[in-house]
Amino acid sequence: QVQLQESGPGLVKPSETLSLTCSVSGGSINGFYCSWIRQTPGKGLEWIGYIHHSGTTNYNPSLNNRVTISHDTSNNQFSLKLTSVTAADSAIYYCTRGHGWLTDTWGQGILVSVSS
């Protein structure tokens, strides 16, 4: 059974870059769309973007070009970088995998707080 696990710092300072990695086990990222989704009490669930195993990416315009999603297919991982963070970027960040754009498998989530 495929499992996804997010890792990275739980605290990031304002204006810095949030960096998270998703490690996939029990299955491959090849052939799938791998996404990042975040959740806050105020805005609910927000799709951040995806990367396809081919390298194609698609990002949510609401994040104003601050997002980069990359992958390391040899290690079955993909990553998120979000630049110039503010308190509004504090959230639970989930990595997900899916067939097409459907998200069918989620990581457990990682809480990231933005604070000085």
Place this chain on the structure above:
Amino acid sequence: EIVLTQSPHTLSLSPGERATLSCRASQSIVRDYLAWYQQKPGQAPTLLIFAISTRATGIPDRFSGSGSDTDFTLTVNTLEPEDFAVYYCQQYGSAPLTFGGGTKLEI
């Protein structure tokens, strides 16, 4: 961007009853790409229904989805105690992918 509006915000029912949750889209959903997720406290969402009405693997048949165009419904027949959770709809046919605000199903 397609905006999804879920109603009601909170639904109070008892085990054994039927729950009907609504999701309305601001424009037609492309290729019927509408999904429902269930989220329990402290857990990630889990996929229940995709393509409007197809149950995901392992999802009991008391969960059913219906609708078309811009109006969609998730029905949970004969509620079990474990069904009390928050439910989200999502459209995955147009970027940016979007979620509804959720319906909390409570006892």
